[in-house]
Each structure stands twice: as structure tokens, then as C-alpha cells.
């Protein structure tokens with residue numbers, strides 16, 4: 568049996584724009600990885616994502632300038648995603664391990680950690696350079712500690 572409200576709604580849907588975002592491409596690419604590679608090479612265009620809402624828990628951002636190396640963030644991290652370089656007063660966050668719970672951002676008294684808006688974190692290599700977050704930790708770079716290819720166990724200092 569036809570129901571008039573349902574028919575009216577169907578007709579409205581026929582002539583309205585899609586509610587979904589065609590991100591990352593207008594038509595589903597055969598391989599998203601290949602598509603992103605083409606975007607990086609400037610051979611394809613990515614449809615812009617929708618904006619993220621306030622309080623969105625995206626990829627962690629780290630500002631090393633005020634970090635004291637207190638290791639509180641590492642202590643509360645349930646994913647063992649933070650390595651502390653206590654002697655250098657800085658940390659390394661492994662985004663490939665992070666579950667974006669936000670606990671580290673809440674305990675950091677120096678506001679050195681915040682949840683960013685980046686959500687494109689899918690990767691085949693969880694230790695790829697863009698998955699290792701060290702901010703502008705000049706001290707770490709000078710010492711080479713944050714440049715290790717393979718991290719040891721996630722949390723070094725507890």
C-alpha cells in the first residue's frame with residue numbers, strides 16, 4: 568500500500584543533493600592508495616573533506632617548546648604510544664599506535680599535546696615519518712634520539 572508521506576519524501580530525495588561527501592574523490596577510485604599517490608604527484612584532485620567539529624579527536628599534535636619530559640602523558644597512555652626522552656625533556660608520539668583517546672592532552676600541564684583535526688591517518692607503515700610526531704624538538708634531533716628508525720617498546724620511561 569502506498570503511503571503519501573513516503574512518496575513525497577522519495578520525490579524530494581530524487582531532486583535533492585546527496586547528503587554524503589564524495590571525499591576523497593567524486594567517483595570511488597580503484598585504489599585509494601594509488602589515488603592519494605596521484606594527488607601527491609599533482610595528477611589528480613582531491614575533493615575537500617568536510618570540516619571537523621569542535622572537539623574533534625584527530626591526530627595528536629605536539630609542541631615541544633614547553634615540554635618538561637615529566638612523562639605524565641606516557642603514564643596515562645593506554646596504547647603505549649608515547650616514548651619519553653626524559654634527559655632531553657621531550658617525547659615522541661607514535662600515531663600508528665595512538666587510539667586518539669585524548670588522555671595525554673588532559674594530563675599535560677604544559678598544554679604541549681592537543682588533539683588535532685587531521686584524520687587521514689590510514690597507513691601501511693605505522694613508523695612512516697608522518698606517523699612519528701616530535702614537533703620541533705630541536706634537542707631531540709640534535710641528539711638523534713627521535714630519529715631512530717625502529718622504536719623500542721613504546722613507553723621508555725614510566
Ligand code: SF4
Pocket residue numbers: 633634635636637638639640641651657658674675676677678679680
Ligand atoms: S608532553 Fe606534557 S605530559 Fe608529556 S612529558 Fe611533556 S610536559 Fe609532560
Ligand code: SF4
Pocket residue numbers: 627640643644645646647648649660664665666667668669670671672
Ligand atoms: S591520545 Fe590516547 S592513545 Fe593517543 S597518545 Fe594520547 S593517551 Fe596515547
